[in-house]
Amino acid sequence: MEFWGERPFLIKVTKMQFDETPIGAxxxxxxxxxxxxxxxxxxxxxxxxxDFFRSVNANLRPHTKTHKTPIIAHKQIDASAIGVTCAKLGEAEVMVNSGIKQVLIANEIITPLKIEKLTSLARHADLIVAVDDEDNVEHLSKSAFNKGVNLKVLVEVDIGMKRCGVEPGEPALKLAHKIEKSKNLTFAGLMGYEGHTVTIPDFDKRKYETEKSMALLVETKDLIERSGLRVEIMSGGGTGTYNITGKIPEMTEIQAGSYVVMDAYYKNVVNEFDCALTILSTVISRPNKTTAIIDAGIKTMTKEFGLPLVKGIEGVKLTRLSEEHGNLDVSKSEIDLKRGDKIELIPTHCCTTINLHDKFYGIRNDRLETIWDIEGRGKVR
Amino acid sequence: MEFWGERPFLIKVTKMQFDETPIGAxxxxxxxxxxxxxxxxxxxxxxxxxDFFRSVNANLRPHTKTHKTPIIAHKQIDASAIGVTCAKLGEAEVMVNSGIKQVLIANEIITPLKIEKLTSLARHADLIVAVDDEDNVEHLSKSAFNKGVNLKVLVEVDIGMKRCGVEPGEPALKLAHKIEKSKNLTFAGLMGYEGHTVTIPDFDKRKYETEKSMALLVETKDLIERSGLRVEIMSGGGTGTYNITGKIPEMTEIQAGSYVVMDAYYKNVVNEFDCALTILSTVISRPNKTTAIIDAGIKTMTKEFGLPLVKGIEGVKLTRLSEEHGNLDVSKSEIDLKRGDKIELIPTHCCTTINLHDKFYGIRNDRLETIWDIEGRGKVR
Structure with missing residues (x-):
């Protein structure tokens, strides 16, 4: 610090010392x-x-379950995404409140309170919601009618993932007509998520299984259109299948999410995107020559898809994660790690790891450029 | 609602309809x-x-890494706990800010920024911190001296968990004397966490392995006391060993945390405590006769210790958790679950599950009594 004259409140700060997260650090x-x-x-x-989506018929409607952060969604839209896909109503509220107007909630909204919230939110954005049940259609219609709003509705079809969704074919056809006849609802199309194929490592096998699954959705579209209804939206796909499902001419939008930051697990599936997400940690203990302990555990980075990878140091491997500690095997390390040294790790599941944190720290050329609130974190309702 | 007279702003609310979380609901x-x-x-x-700790020499200093919530810590202290144990400095700050004055940080505080924060926090509470390194002792001493505060310091001893800590015996003795000679630090005793034995299901095996580990800590205590230093604090133990480690006469405090709410995994180890923590979820889809889909996945409850258990309904089993969905096998269910029905689940790891949530909803006799902010959630720094 440099003092200007004799007045101590006039200080020229030459190095920021008192801010934990100084921009530029x-x-x-x-x-x-x-x-x-x-x-x-x-x-x-x-x-x-x-770039990819400029070359195909389908558009990108990226899933915000990965980043849960409005500014990233806006950047995706600025790059020509047609809106966002959300997993939960609470996530959709965050995105709509940030000014996004085209929102697909790729999930069933069932309870009276959530339906009330959904139709209220529909006053502020063009909402599309998934259904797989006739009663649910009636409840949505009643609430939308009472508020004088319109909801676009997709029939979710189970194309092999075995989660939500009706069977392909007749059940989907029946539900589509039910929607079309319901006040204040518009039958907008079909959604089928091939979650069971998106992470098959071998591309040819992934392509074969994905195309087999998506064919069920395309056949259902044909059946519905032969019955006289228009299927405007065909939604599915993930980061692992964007260039398979995204090339099917009948598909109109792809829900890929993880590609935006990637993780070590998905990197084995789609190598063309880069791992932008890391955890920076500190070595807090060197109990012996082969072990270093870091200050990051499973409350900082998840491990359901395997242990995170150490970035940038040859021969150092994470071997265990407890709640707040990680054990590194440094027996083959190229450098002698000391207490206080920093270790950067690449998570294995970006979506659940980001959900543990309140903020993204945006780095460019190794310097802190910006800090973003992860506003959708914890929005499980 | 009942209107009083003709003035619409004077309303007698007979049923709360517009609050998502009405107390009493x-x-x-x-x-x-x-x-x-x-x-x-x-x-x-x-x-x-x-009750247990009234019968033994050791005291309880419960770990807040489980609940991360000041009011629960205060209840534990009201019931005669001697303070709290924290995993991270950020957790300790939350507890001190809530008025708690006796805080053990059962971890090494290494970086300059954290040491600054630690010695500043020491102005507001009696802090005890763990060390396993001589340089760290010097850094702590220098910062404490500069601020004119005193820190109590425990030597962390690795008694078999293979994480932080010095070896038992001479290395611990040497570090103890280093601390005692350092300005503004007081050597207060030893910490050894038997994390590798706390969840051994068989009690006799758990007792054998625990006593074998803790003997290393007791022998180290004897060595240090023979050298002329007093070992005031002997800290260790968890929920799985509270009645083993807690009965060792030399131990002065036990760090058990999970007992306060328990989980399905720990329930197999210590049956005498009850599972107070549950996730309430809703059936959002019934895709077929054998499957029900709920609105809770691994962003709501963790699965590193196995899948959560369904509570209160015979024959219903959770078979899969994705990010925001759970699959239930209902093929043997005693009742026919419908969309909108509520399912309560018992988590398998209370500490990491609580860390996903912003609030506890406190229930008594099936009614909402109170809502508590989980203020320490996400405090990984």
């Missing part, structure tokens, strides 16, 4: 563990995916 | 998925554990 100066997003890599992922 | 009226805590069971767990 070198990333290794940040307090750990901390969720970093490499902005160059994220922007490149967004651009690559946008 | 029947629990099944609450929006889902939602984290419930059964207050009677939690209070009974606190009382049972307090």
């Amino acid at each position: 070198y990333k290794y100066e940040l307090d750990t563990p901390i969720l970093l997003i490499d902005l160059d890599l994220m922007e490149s992922n967004i651009a690559k995916m946008a | 029947y629990k099944y009226e609450l929006d889902t998925p939602i984290l419930l805590i059964d207050l009677d069971l939690m209070e009974s767990n606190i009382a049972k554990m307090a």
